[in-house]
Amino acid sequence: MSLLEVEGLVKRYPVRQGFLGRAKEYFTAVDDVAFTAERGETLAIVGESGAGKSTTGRLILRLIEPDAGTVRFDGVDVRALDQPALRKLRLRMQMIFQDPYSSLDPHLPVGDSVSEPLHVHFGMSRGDRLRRTAELLDIVGISHDVLERYPAELSGGQLQRAAIARALTMKPDLIVADEPVAALDVSVRAQVLNLMLDLQQEFGLTYLFITHDLSLVEVIADRAIVMSTGRIVEQGTVKEIFESPREEYTRSLLAAIPRPVPLSLRTAPGPVPGVATDPTGELHLDSVHVDAVKD
Amino acid sequence: MSLLSVRDLSVSFRGPGGWVPVTDRVSFDVEAGTTVGLVGESGSGKTVTALSAMGLTRAQGARVTGQVLFDGEDLSTLSQRELSTRRGATISMIFQQAIRTLDPAFTVGEQIAESVRRHEKVPRKEAWRRAVAMLDRVHIPRAAERAKEYPHTFSGGMSQRAMIAMALACSPKLVFADEPTTALDVTVQARILDLLREIQRDTGIAVVFISHDLGVIAELAQQVVVMYAGQVVERASVEELFLHPRHPYTAGLLNAIPAVGRGRRLVSIPGNVPAPGSMPTGCRFHPRCPHEVPGRCDVGPLDLEDDVRCLRSGELTLLGIPTPTGVPS
Numbered sequence: 002m003s004l005l006e007v008e009g010l011v012k013r014y015p016v017r018q019g020f021l022g023r024a025k026e027y028f029t030a031v032d033d034v035a036f037t038a039e040r041g042e043t044l045a046i047v048g049e050s051g052a053g054k055s056t057t058g059r060l061i062l063r064l065i066e067p068d069a070g071t072v073r074f075d076g077v078d079v080r081a082l083d084q085p086a087l088r089k090l091r092l093r094m095q096m097i098f099q100d101p102y103s104s105l106d107p108h109l110p111v112g113d114s115v116s117e118p119l120h121v122h123f124g125m126s127r128g129d130r131l132r133r134t135a136e137l138l139d140i141v142g143i144s145h146d147v148l149e150r151y152p153a154e155l156s157g158g159q160l161q162r163a164a165i166a167r168a169l170t171m172k173p174d175l176i177v178a179d180e181p182v183a184a185l186d187v188s189v190r191a192q193v194l195n196l197m198l199d200l201q202q203e204f205g206l207t208y209l210f211i212t213h214d215l216s217l218v219e220v221i222a223d224r225a226i227v228m229s230t231g232r233i234v235e236q237g238t239v240k241e242i243f244e245s246p247r248e249e250y251t252r253s254l255l256a257a258i259p260r261p262v263p264l265s266l267r268t269a270p271g272p273v274p275g276v277a278t279d280p281t282g283e284l285h286l287d288s289v290h291v292d293a294v295k296d
Numbered sequence: 297m298s299l300l301s302v303r304d305l306s307v308s309f310r311g312p313g314g315w316v317p318v319t320d321r322v323s324f325d326v327e328a329g330t331t332v333g334l335v336g337e338s339g340s341g342k343t344v345t346a347l348s349a350m351g352l353t354r355a356q357g358a359r360v361t362g363q364v365l366f367d368g369e370d371l372s373t374l375s376q377r378e379l380s381t382r383r384g385a386t387i388s389m390i391f392q393q394a395i396r397t398l399d400p401a402f403t404v405g406e407q408i409a410e411s412v413r414r415h416e417k418v419p420r421k422e423a424w425r426r427a428v429a430m431l432d433r434v435h436i437p438r439a440a441e442r443a444k445e446y447p448h449t450f451s452g453g454m455s456q457r458a459m460i461a462m463a464l465a466c467s468p469k470l471v472f473a474d475e476p477t478t479a480l481d482v483t484v485q486a487r488i489l490d491l492l493r494e495i496q497r498d499t500g501i502a503v504v505f506i507s508h509d510l511g512v513i514a515e516l517a518q519q520v521v522v523m524y525a526g527q528v529v530e531r532a533s534v535e536e537l538f539l540h541p542r543h544p545y546t547a548g549l550l551n552a553i554p555a556v557g558r559g560r561r562l563v564s565i566p567g568n569v570p571a572p573g574s575m576p577t578g579c580r581f582h583p584r585c586p587h588e589v590p591g592r593c594d595v596g597p598l599d600l601e602d603d604v605r606c607l608r609s610g611e612l613t614l615l616g617i618p619t620p621t622g623v624p625s
Binding site: 049050156157158159186187188189190191192194195198213214215216217219220253254256257258259260261262263264265266 | 337338339451452481482483484485486489508509510511512514515516517534535538539548549550551552553554555561562563564565566568569617
């Protein structure tokens with residue numbers, strides 16, 4: 002049995018109010034999304050801003066409520082749970098966010114932020130908590146003096162390691178990592194990705210790795226889902242996606258990866274054939290499909 | 297003569313315990329019409345160097361020494377008043393977060409028109425016409441209508457285009473582009489880089505492109521200046537730098553780039569950039585360097601020699617990208 006099974010997942014947001022405040026038109030952020038994630042693998046969700054990747058991640062944890070579809074985590078129907086049961090299940094599904102400067106409380110020493118879940122969920126004493134936190138900081142590779150320091154005093158890489166340590170406090174099975182290295186320097190990005198690979202080996206973690214950057218996917222993921230305007234346009238193993246992408250959209254994402262080869266040294270410069278060359282080619286809300294729902 | 301020649305630019309900021317040096321005798325040249333990549337991790341002094349070259353840190357009370365020769369004129373001797381007539385008109389800047397740089401209270405067109413009128417005595421109507429033309433120039437669709445809109449209606453990529461339009465409205469000869477694509481999606485980044493290349497081809501503007509990502513630098517630059525902990529550690533042509541890096545830090549940055557075909561496990565640079573005021577002695581990179589020799593790398597002042605700041609560069613063979621024949625297409 003897969004650790005995570007998602008079927009027919011839908012999230013709509015009302016964009017226009019009709020008579021008596023009833024929504025007349027909906028923007029479909031996530032449209033009939035289905036996939037599975039196996040225990041111990043990394044599944045990447047790839048797409049541009051607005052593709053519905055982050056929404057999908059949040060729907061799985063029910064941080065936002067889906068409008069339709071099922072999410073089964075380790076056999077449990079997540080949508081059927083009441084709040085206390087959901088809170089308990091969420092211990093096993095943790096999330097890491099893009100911006101560590103805003104995901105850790107600026108007014109709390111980092112040690113307290115990392116250990117807070119141990120207090121909230123297990124009622125551990127402060128001493129026990131700090132001991133356990135120190136162990137976790139060892140695991141993620143930051144020094145103990147960080148415990149007493151505030152987020153503003155740490156670098157982005159240190160903070161993201163602390164955020165990972167916090168996610169690990171609950172010994173989760175699944176970590177949904179939403180652009181966890183997008184805000185980091187290239188050199189630090191490599192450190193954090195390597196750390197995530199190590200932790201996966203050590204603890205058998207399953208990752209849902211959300212990113213707009215396909216170059217990271219090859220490093221971290223086993224399989225990938227490519228999303229565009231709320232829908233899955235392609236999914237497959239990383240090898241398939243990179244070597245024989247079926248969709249033009251996937252090819253355009255691949256073509257956008259900056260190649261670390263100076264232009265003058267490139268043997269085959271220029272765009273990949275078959276990729277749209279609209280001068281701006283950006284996604285606009287008004288060009289995204291809006292489903293009209295009849296009253 | 298170079299268009300821009302930065303000579304021994306050192307910048308210090310006032311800290312609780314006195315002046316804290318942030319950059320140390322930074323020197324580099326930019327030829328007209330070319331792109332120089334200024335690369336390094338956060339905290340290496342790239343942005344401070346750019347801001348100081350434009351006289352913007354002096355205005356904030358920083359102590360700046362050295363020279364900034366632009367078109368034969370030493371900008372570092374000019375008053376703030378004189379400088380403000382140069383900024384925007386002959387030398388300009390694009391920032392990382394365009395959406396925060398644009399004023400939310402004015403339409404995009406008004407902001408561009410204002411920057412035109414600041415430098416050129418033209419009627420309002422003419423300035424507006426120029427603003428629309430610039431938005432069109434950076435490929436914003438329906439430019440005349442979009443000019444009347446406020447920044448919040450612009451996506452990340454669109455506001456960066458608007459920023460570029462504003463920076464280029466008075467046809468400057470040089471623009472500092474400070475991580476202009478870092479906050480953007482990879483696909484949007486690729487289009488902004490295309491736009492910068494196109495504008496450079498058409499106008500011959502010189503660009504100093506600041507980035508932590510050598511992958512992006514490879515897309516644009518002809519010359520590269522690598523900075524670490526406030527100092528220049530290597531200067532080279534982009535080809536030389538990528539094929540034969542001479543400083544271990546440069547090699548580290550190259551190896552950290554996730555690139556198609558490299559597969560799993562990146563080579564990271566361990567540790568962090570040291571904070572200003574607590575720089576290691578000797579080579580500032582030695583605590584993080586895989587080639588460090590105790591007693592040699594951690595002592596004495598270390599100068600830039602033959603464009604590289606490493607005692608061991610002559611004896612090391614550092615790995616760059618594969619030579620052109622081996623470059624995957």
